[in-house]
Amino acid sequence: MEIKISRSARSCAACAREFVHEEPLHSAIRIQDLAFVREDFCDACWTAERANGTFSAWKARFFDPRVAEQEPPEVFSPLRQAFYEAAESEDREQMAKAYLAAMLLRRQKVFRLIKESDAPDGEARVALFADRIGDRLIEVRDPNLTAGEMQAGRRLLMERLNQLENPESTDSPVSAESHGDVELQEA
Ligand SMILES: [Zn+2]
Structure with missing residues (x-):
């Protein structure tokens, strides 16, 4: 499995004006050299024709990290934190953890x-997610994880959520109920 995360551009792909925090924008994904290429446009520059031929729009x-640093920490959930920590790991159990976290966040x-389909190389299924808070684009390839890896990932996720939510007592077991349904069977 592979998870890639890309942020929106800081300025409009057409007029080059810099975006401001919270500004509505239009994002489009094109396929170029078997990879996803993202472009962001301001509302004034966006026309329906720009969506023609894109993979998804x-x-x-826009989420300005310079402004976002001043946002209260509660906008960042433990589940999001657990996902981003694990997302770029090469370890398969960490990948399983990130995968489960992504499904719960969905x-x-x-x-x-945003879209679920075959990857540009045709070899794997791919799901594109937009993180509503950070406006990050997240590309999740078909994980092909084994049942054992999924189980280990689930245990790691529960442990990490417990640590994040109860920083004082890291050794008490967390209940599945407090995070909703984590018995995910999707793969
Ligand atoms: Zn523009």
Whole structure:
């Protein structure tokens, strides 16, 4: 499995004007050399024709990290933190953890599914998610994880969530109920 994360551009792909925090924008994904290429446009520059020939296009909002640093920490959930920590790991159990976290974030509507289809290289299924808070684009390839890896990933996720939510007592077991349904069978 492979998870790639890309942020929106800082300025419009057409007029080059810099975006401001929370500004609505239009994002589009093109396929170029078997890879996804993302472009972001301001509302004034976006026309329906720009979506022609793209892999996917959707509305987003610009998230300026310079402003975001001042946002209260509660906008960042433990589940999101657990996902981003594990997302770029090469370890398969960490990948399973990230995969499960992504599915839960999708259920909680923190991640919005942009598109699910075959990858440009035709060799794997790929799901594109937009993180509603950070406007990051997340590309998740078909994980092909074994049942054992999924189980280990689930245990790691529960342990990490427990640590993040109860920083004082890291050794008490966490209940599955507090995070909703984590018995995910999707793969
Ligand atoms: Zn523009």
